[in-house]
Amino acid sequence: MTPKPFSQPPSSSVHVFDPCLTINSGQMFLWEKIGQYWYGTYGNHILKFSESGVKDDSNNEENIEFSSLPEYNRWQYDVFRLDDDINKILSDFSRDILVSEAIRLYPGLRIMRQQPEQCMLSFVCASNTNILMIRRMLKNLSRKFGAKLELDGREFFTFPTAERINRADDNELRSCGLGYRTKSIKNMAKNIVSGEIDIKYLKSTNYHNAKKDLMRVYGIGNKIADCILLFSLEKLEAFPIDVWIARTLFYHYGWQTKDMKEPKRNKKLSTNQYNILSETAREYFGKYSGYAQQYLYYHIRESAHKNW
DNA sequence: GTACAGGCAGTAT
DNA sequence: ATACTGCCTGTA
Structure with a gap:
């Protein structure tokens, strides 16, 4: 199975990120747009940014307003991966016809950096189901086990910690719509709490070691491990x-x-x-x-x- | 009622 | 190594 050679010259255009497109791409489950603001659950934080300004002045994101609760200064650099050299990354594979077409159509699409604990507990619920269902499960989990925060006169719920999930009652978890994934999320939480799954280690070691380690957990297979590695453990x-x-x-x-x-x-x-x-x-x-x-x-x- | 949705684990060959 | 199977829940 030899890969076909690249067949198009590298693109040299400037690429500007589009947070809304990125959030809509199915990698993030707990973001929603209310009025002109987007709100997202990021571990124990609620993140917020204004949509206005993205389209009119696409050469800088300065006029997008970012905030959070509790305070998380300049979260957009971590979460939107503004530390990535996107032109270098895209030029690495933009000679591929299909991907370069996608880049041309959706130049603002990015990968977002997720909070590892939330990412692990989220994706373990993602097996054999669709995004709507995943959203529902995770919303239910947050409402039931997360902390309530008030922002802009509205209730938000943070994402539950592994510690909280670990001591949750099975039936309560199941009532969030998890079904047979109850066993998986419980095991994931247990492994995080006990330190069997060590986020610092997973971040620092290489892709293959980290993947092997993740896949020891019940409910984590090839695909879900790769999602966790990509979206929260710096394995691009x-x-x-x-x-x-x-x-x-x-x-x-x-x-x-x-x-x-x-x-x-x-x-x-x-x-x-x-x-x-x-x-x-x-x-x-x-x-x-x-x-x-x-x-x-x-x-x-x-x-x-x-x-x- | 049937098929399907962003997999995984367990078992048998 | 591969083939087959069951699995929660919801929607079309």
Whole structure:
């Protein structure tokens, strides 16, 4: 399975991030727009920014108003990854036709940096379900186990800590709509509290070590581990492969592993197939493969008129 | 009623 | 290594 060579020259245009587009891309679950403001749950913080100013003066984000509760100074640098050199990252793989098309259509799309504990507890709920359902589960969890904060005369709930989830009653968790994921989130929380899952270590070690460590937890498989690594543990080479990405790798890139005749439905990727495709993607897209995945994912979902 | 939605673990071959 | 199966919940 040799990757096709790049077939387009690198793009040299300037890229400016678009927070709204980024939030809408399905990587973040607990953000909502109320009036002209976006509000997001980030661990024990509620983050807020104004939408106005993004479109009119797209060359700087100075006139976007950012705030938070409790105070988190300049959170946008962490959360919107303004520390990334986006032009360098995009030029790393923008010669690929499909990704460069996605970059042209959605130049403001980015990856957001999530709070690791929240990210782990969130994505462990994301198996075999859709984004609407994930949102519902996480909202229910926050309402039930998070702390209530008042902002702009409205109630918000922070995301529950692992410690709180760990001592939550199974039936209470289940009543949030988790179903069989109850066991998974409970195990995730337990592993975080006990220190079996050590966020500092996961951040500092390399991609493969961190992934191996994460996948020891009940409920964390290949895909969910990659999401956690990409969105919260600084592993930009992580390339999560869901059914959509798998179909794209098959139909567009022609990267079929043995027996992957038609990944239409029922045909789930085996662990081995996942690993082969994942490695192939990293070789092809480079050390920022996660960004390429995000552009691909958004593009193919939009083309399919999927609702978020 | 049936099919499907951004997987994973357990078991059998 | 791969194939098959069950699984909560909600919607079309």
